[in-house]
Amino acid sequence: MDIEIVTLPCGPLETNAYLIVDGDRALLIDAPPESFLAVLDELERRHARLERIVITHTHWDHIVDAAKLRRETGAPIAAHPEAVPRLEQPRSLLTPLPFAIEPAPPDELLDDGDTLSFGPLHFQIIHTPGHTPEQISLYESTRRWFFGGDTLFPGGYGRVDLPGSSMEQTVQTLRRLLQLPDEVIVFPGHGPTTTIGHERPWIEQLVSQWR
Ligand SMILES: [Zn+2]
Numbered sequence: 001m002d003i004e005i006v007t008l009p010c011g012p013l014e015t016n017a018y019l020i021v022d023g024d025r026a027l028l029i030d031a032p033p034e035s036f037l038a039v040l041d042e043l044e045r046r047h048a049r050l051e052r053i054v055i056t057h058t059h060w061d062h063i064v065d066a067a068k069l070r071r072e073t074g075a076p077i078a079a080h081p082e083a084v085p086r087l088e089q090p091r092s093l094l095t096p097l098p099f100a101i102e103p104a105p106p107d108e109l110l111d112d113g114d115t116l117s118f119g120p121l122h123f124q125i126i127h128t129p130g131h132t133p134e135q136i137s138l139y140e141s142t143r144r145w146f147f148g149g150d151t152l153f154p155g156g157y158g159r160v161d162l163p164g165s166s167m168e169q170t171v172q173t174l175r176r177l178l179q180l181p182d183e184v185i186v187f188p189g190h191g192p193t194t195t196i197g198h199e200r201p202w203i204e205q206l207v208s209q210w211r
Pocket of ligand 1: 057059131150158
């Protein structure tokens with residue numbers, strides 16, 4: 001059976017949780033609000049065990065159910081070193097939230113250049129700051145899959161008008177993504193997939209204006 005990518009848009013911002021399933025084991029990328037039952041349901045249906053929870057960045061809509069999922073499944077949480085303070089003390093962004101965010105300090109750290117292996121897959125960790133300082137992306141070069149959190153969307157990048165975000169870092173990150181092949185499929189933190197090739201024209205234009 002081939003590896004399956006289950007996309008679960010969850011919570012008020014329809015944040016994508018990605019459950020990657022390889023036979024009886026699974027890897028979760030991001031844990032948005034209301035993903036808890038959805039993830040458990042998918043795991044149960046496939047008789048799969050959750051092996052790890054990777055957090056792309058610490059915005060609340062990507063982390064709310066992480067602690068609960070770790071407790072239920074025993075899967076460790078992995079994130080960038082700069083994510084530690086915000087996972088230990090989560091906050092809302094611009095407006096208060098009607099619920100508390102449970103702290104989810106990571107068990108493992110993932111930094112630029114690290115490799116995260118999952119069955120036959122080997123994800124290269126790329127630090128992709130800009131939308132947030134701690135954001136990481138996971139790139140699987142054989143399959144040509146890129147899980148970028150809010151790094152890149154069809155036609156745009158993650159918003160940079162939030163506390164901690166930086167347009168300059170976004171441009172540097174996007175410049176780096178131009179090195180990826182056109183065929184790479186981008187799985188964003190919200191909405192549908194795209195490809196590097198499809199986004200390349202506007203990215204090239206943007207980064208050329210920022211020399
Ligand atoms: Zn975000």
